Amino acid sequence: MKNEQLSQGLHEYARDRELRDRLFEGLLPLSKAIAAKFTGRGMPREDLEQVAAMGLLKALERYEPDRNLRFVTYAVPTITGDLRNYLRDKGSMVRAPRDARQRLYQMARLQERFGQEH
Numbered sequence: 001m002k003n004e005q006l007s008q009g010l011h012e013y014a015r016d017r018e019l020r021d022r023l024f025e026g027l028l029p030l031s032k033a034i035a036a037k038f039t040g041r042g043m044p045r046e047d048l049e050q051v052a053a054m055g056l057l058k059a060l061e062r063y064e065p066d067r068n069l070r071f072v073t074y075a076v077p078t079i080t081g082d083l084r085n086y087l088r089d090k091g092s093m094v095r096a097p098r099d100a101r102q103r104l105y106q107m108a109r110l111q112e113r114f115g116q117e118h
Contacts, residue, residue: 003070010065023060024053030072031056034079041087048083055082 009023035052039045059075088101096104 006071007065010063010071020057020060024057027056027060027071027075028053030075031079034076035083038083038087043087043090048086051083051086052079055079058082 006023006026009019009026031052032049035045035048038048055078056075059071059078062078063071063074065071085098088098088105
């Protein structure tokens with residue numbers, strides 16, 4: 001979907017909620033592309049695509065076109081955040097608090113970076 005069409009569609013969407021299905025279908029490849037980046041982490045691709053699609057729908061609902069921000073700039077972090085939360089919540093058999101899982105994830109990234117540097 002081109003930026004002009006997307007921008008016009010989002011402005012109309014803010015006034016007319018019936019455009020949601022058309023915008024959603026047009027932007028679904030974006031959410032699938034983002035979900036593809038999270039494959040290989042122990043979760044089925046179909047589940048990741050579904051979570052990404054729900055994130056896209058959330059981004060469509062919460063987007064405010066009057067802020068003069070490109071929709072993609074708003075949607076990508078929203079979808080990515082939903083996917084990360086899903087992987088943190090469902091990725092392990094043991095249920096640990098979200099902040100503990102997030103700290104563990106950050107420590108693993110720092111350990112990896114330290115190992116590469118030294």
